[in-house]
Amino acid sequence: xIDGSFPGSDPHDQHVHAAxxxxxxxxxxxxxxxxxxxxxxxxxxxxxxxxxxxFLVLVDDSAPRHVRAVxxxxxxxxxxxxRAKSLADAxxxxxxxxxxxxxxxxxxxxPA
Numbered sequence: 001x002i003d004g005s006f007p008g009s010d011p012h013d014q015h016v017h018a019a020x021x022x023x024x025x026x027x028x029x030x031x032x033x034x035x036x037x038x039x040x041x042x043x044x045x046x047x048x049x050x051x052x053x054x055f056l057v058l059v060d061d062s063a064p065r066h067v068r069a070v071x072x073x074x075x076x077x078x079x080x081x082x083r084a085k086s087l088a089d090a091x092x093x094x095x096x097x098x099x100x101x102x103x104x105x106x107x108x109x110x111p112a
Contacts, residue, residue: 003018005018005021007044008040010034036051054098071087071103088101
């Protein structure tokens with residue numbers, strides 16, 4: 001139920017906030033900068049707000065072994081595609097530069 005409790009200035013974000021509250025969400029992953037605007041005290045929200053990049057970095061912090069395993073699979077998959085971007089380049093282009101750096105570090109530790 002939309003109750004007007006979202007402290008942001010965009011009224012169209014009320015329903016997203018309400019859905020997160022109703023779902024008892026731990027994380028809100030969004031590219032919508034309004035959720036991280038200066039007028040919002042992020043500590044007052046019932047969930048953490050992340051961009052895709054910051055969330056993927058959080059995942060890598062929590063489970064680097066799993067990220068490395070997925071990185072290995074993704075690198076093998078994309079290496080077979082003609083004219084495909086590197087995995088790190090694709091992540092940077094998708095707006096995940098910090099996670100792209102993490103992927104590069106994982107790739108350095110994978111066997112050839």
